[in-house]
Amino acid sequence: MRLPRFQYLEPKDLCEALHLLELHGEECRILAGGTDLLVRMKQRLLRPSWILSLKNLHELDYIRNEDGALCIGGRTPLARVLSSPVVAEKIPALREAVQSIGAPTIQHYRGTLGGNLCQDTRCLHHNQSAFWRSTKQPCHKAGGRICYAREGSDRCRSTHQSDAAPALMALEARVVLSRKEGTRILSLEDFYTTRGETPLAIERGEILTEIQIPLPSSGSGNAYRRIAYRSAVDFPIASAGVSVQVRKGRIQRAKIVVGSIASAPLPLAQAGACLQGRPLDDEDALERAAQVSMDHASAFAVDNVGSTVEYRIRMVSVLVKRALKEALHRAQSREDEP
Numbered sequence: 193m194r195l196p197r198f199q200y201l202e203p204k205d206l207c208e209a210l211h212l213l214e215l216h217g218e219e220c221r222i223l224a225g226g227t228d229l230l231v232r233m234k235q236r237l238l239r240p241s242w243i244l245s246l247k248n249l250h251e252l253d254y255i256r257n258e259d260g261a262l263c264i265g266g267r268t269p270l271a272r273v274l275s276s277p278v279v280a281e282k283i284p285a286l287r288e289a290v291q292s293i294g295a296p297t298i299q300h301y302r303g304t305l306g307g308n309l310c311q312d313t314r315c316l317h318h319n320q321s322a323f324w325r326s327t328k329q330p331c332h333k334a335g336g337r338i339c340y341a342r343e344g345s346d347r348c349r350s351t352h353q354s355d356a357a358p359a360l361m362a363l364e365a366r367v368v369l370s371r372k373e374g375t376r377i378l379s380l381e382d383f384y385t386t387r388g389e390t391p392l393a394i395e396r397g398e399i400l401t402e403i404q405i406p407l408p409s410s411g412s413g414n415a416y417r418r419i420a421y422r423s424a425v426d427f428p429i430a431s432a433g434v435s436v437q438v439r440k441g442r443i444q445r446a447k448i449v450v451g452s453i454a455s456a457p458l459p460l461a462q463a464g465a466c467l468q469g470r471p472l473d474d475e476d477a478l479e480r481a482a483q484v485s486m487d488h489a490s491a492f493a494v495d496n497v498g499s500t501v502e503y504r505i506r507m508v509s510v511l512v513k514r515a516l517k518e519a520l521h522r523a524q525s526r527e528d529e530p
C-alpha cells in the first residue's frame with residue numbers, strides 16, 4: 193500500500209515546530225517514529241495535507257530526575273527507555289510495558305514513548321484497508337451513525353491498546369502538553385477522554401513534550417502484565433499495570449489499571465481498595481481484587497480486537513493477580529531502602 197500525498201515539514205527545534213503546527217492547524221499531523229501514523233495513512237484512515245516530523249527535536253529526547261520525578265522527553269525512543277538503569281530499577285512496570293510493544297524492530301528502530309501514548313484507538317471493523325471499508329457504511333469512528341462492534345451503540349467503543357499507558361497510569365504519571373502560548377500538565381487519567389471517536393485530550397497545536405513519573409519511594413513496587421495472540425508483533429488484547437505501597441508486612445495502597453479493554457486505560461479504585469490494610473500474603477484479598485477488576489472490566493469490553501470478550505475478561509483477573517504478586521514481591525524487597 194502506498195502513502196497518500198502530503199507536504200513534509202522538518203522543523204529544527206520545538207519553537208519552530210509549535211509555530212508550524214499552529215500555522216497548519218487541523219491539516220497537520222505529528223510524525224515521531226511513524227510506526228502507528230504511517231500504517232493509518234496507508235490504510236487511508238488519515239489523509240493529512242502536512243506531516244510535521246519531530247526528527248530534529250533532540251531537546252525532546254532525554255530521561256532525567258527532577259524534583260522527585262523521572263522526566264522523559266516526548267520524543268524519547270523506546271530503546272532509550274529500555275536501556276535506562278533508573279527505569280529498570282525504579283519503574284520496572286514501564287520497562288515491562290515497553291519490552292512488550294510490537295517487536296524489537298519497533299522498540300529499537302523508530303518507536304517513541306510519546307507516540308505510544310498518543311496512538312489512536314483500534315477496532316477490527318475500522319483498522320482495515322480503504323477497499324475493505326468501502327464495502328460497508330461508515331461507523332461512528334468514520335463519521336457515521338452505526339457501530340459494528342456493539343449493535344445499537346450510540347458511540348464508538350474502539351479500544352486503546354497502548355502498552356505504556358496502563359503501566360504509567362498506575363504510577364500516576366502526568367504529561368506535559370506544549371503549544372505556542374505555553375504549556376499545560378494533565379494527569380494520564382485526564383489525558384485519555386474515554387471516547388472512542390476522540391480518545392485524547394490533546395488539542396490541535398499541541399505537542400506532548402514530556403512524561404513525568406513520580407519516583408516510587410521505599411516500600412513501593414510496580415509491575416505490568418499483558419496478553420496478546422503472539423508474543424511479538426501483536427497488540428495486547430488485555431493488560432494490567434499495578435503499583436503498590438507496603439509497610440511492615442501490610443499493603444498500604446494499591447493502584448490497579450486495566451488496559452486494552454476500553455477506549456482508555458481503566459483505573460480500578462474499588463479493586464485497589466480490596467487490598468488496603470491487608471497482609472502481603474492474603475490470597476483471598478488478591479482474589480477479591482482480581483474478581484472486582486474482572487467485574488468492572490466486563491462493563492466495557494466489546495468484540496473488536498480479535499479475541500472473544502469472555503476470554504479477555506477472564507484474562508483481566510489473571511493479569512491483575514500476576515501483576516499484583518510481582519509488584520508486592522518488589523515492594524517487599526525495597527521496604528528497608530532509605
Ligand SMILES: Cc1cc2nc3c(=O)[nH]c(=O)nc-3n(C[C@H](O)[C@H](O)[C@H](O)COP(=O)(O)OP(=O)(O)OC[C@H]3O[C@@H](n4cnc5c(N)ncnc54)[C@H](O)[C@@H]3O)c2cc1C
Pocket residue numbers: 221222223224225226227228229230231266267270292293294295298302303304305306307308309310311312353354355356394398399400401425426427428
Ligand atoms: C505491527 C505493529 C505492532 C504494534 N504493536 C504494538 C503493541 O504491542 N503495543 C503498543 O502499545 N503499540 C504497538 N504498535 C503501535 C506503535 O508501533 C507503538 O505504539 C509506537 O510506540 C508508536 O510510537 P511512534 O513514535 O512510532 O508513533 P507515531 O506513529 O509517530 O505516532 C503515533 C500517533 O501519535 C502522534 N504523536 C506522536 N508523537 C507525538 C507527540 N510527541 N505529541 C503529540 N502527538 C504525537 C502522531 O501524530 C500519531 O497520531 C504496533 C505497531 C505495529 C505496526
Ligand code: SF4
Pocket residue numbers: 314315316317318331332333334338339340341342347348349350388496
Ligand atoms: S467500535 Fe464501533 S464505531 Fe468504533 S470503530 Fe469499531 S465499529 Fe466503528
